Ligand SMILES: Nc1nc2c(c(=O)[nH]1)N[C@H]1C(S)=C(S)[C@@H](COP(=O)(O)OP(=O)(O)OC[C@H]3O[C@@H](n4cnc5c(N)ncnc54)[C@H](O)[C@@H]3O)O[C@H]1N2
């Protein structure tokens with residue numbers, strides 16, 4: 001069995017970044033930017049007033065008076081120059097007229113007809129945003145990055161209407177097993193509801209992929225072949241179940257017969273020992289164990305980083321942070337253990353009461369995976385431990 005780190009390195013070796021496409025800003029949220037964006041103009045494009053008041057030229061002190069010669073509003077520049085002793089009525093966002101050195105806020109001014117007198121309450125500061133204060137033409141927003149709302153706002157203000165992003169990976173999800181029926185169907189007494197594909201589809205989509213749930217493959221070679229056929233065109237094929245050593249665990253043998261190249265099978269990991277990865281045609285193949293918690297933990301540890309790498313975000317494991325252990329833990333065994341855990345408000349972390357890999361309800365209660373390396377020694381309450389935050 002290989003280690004989690006070795007397995008992830010082999011998964012990354014199967015991920016070539018997807019081609020790119022150009023999309024309009026309104027459709028770019030959550031996409032991965034692949035080419036830097038270059039500002040087409042300065043922002044602000046002119047020296048702009050930060051306040052409503054008067055743009056004045058001349059000494060600014062209580063008692064000084066100025067003749068008001070015009071008005072500047074946002075989108076309506078004052079067409080002219082302000083000379084010493086003159087002022088222009090100005091509003092926030094308007095271009096500051098040439099010659100003006102300060103914007104005095106209107107609360108600090110007494111106006112009488114076309115004359116203003118500055119009051120003694122006068123604040124300091126010019127209240128002018130210099131041209132290019134935010135960014136200059138030619139400044140860049142670097143790639144790669146996943147585009148958040150703020151990034152899209154910045155790109156829009158750079159006057160760029162579309163962006164070059166990674167194509168979304170297409171993920172085909174195949175649940176396998178004679179015991180499975182879809183939610184809403186009438187299961188026989190010896191059947192259960194197929195749940196894992198729904199979790200994995202949501203996780204893949206949250207990582208920027210498109211995901212499709214294919215029909216459940218039955219535990220026969222013919223059925224598996226038929227469903228694998230439906231996965232054609234996918235960038236990643238994720239199978240669920242049928243990965244272990246039982247007589248009905250046919251995913252590996254059928255994938256092999258279809259020409260899959262295996263990178264590895266079995267990882268020193270708990271839960272998720274019978275994980276498999278490889279390539280089938282041009283698709284990356286991830287064979288996840290069927291136990292619900294095992295499949296979801298493996299999706300966190302391998303599918304999510306692989307989808308990020310496919311979109312050009314680089315080859316990184318999910319980030320870890322540290323928190324104080326809320327209880328003692330015995331020595332860990334030979335497999336790295338990703339314990340379902342809750343991270344409390346005081347940043348103390350506690351494993352949920354059972355780590356059985358079939359207990360979806362406990363995984364749903366957890367908000368972290370407490371990481372225990374293989375053969376990790378006994379741990380005492382209060383020790384700092386690494387964990388992965390479960391945010392999706
Ligand atoms: N003799 C051994 N038996 C097992 C071993 C082993 O090393 N030797 N490993 C165990 C471990 S660890 C795991 S994990 C499981 C993985 O087995 P499979 O990947 O073959 O999974 P299945 O047998 O198909 O299913 C396991 C379990 O999960 C349920 N399941 C399957 N698919 C779904 C789905 N889409 N939605 C919900 N639940 C699903 C299935 O009904 C089973 O209960 O093998 C151990 N055995």
Ligand code: MOO
Nearest residue numbers: 271272273294357
């Ligand atoms: O690896 Mo299995 O996933 O322990 O239940």
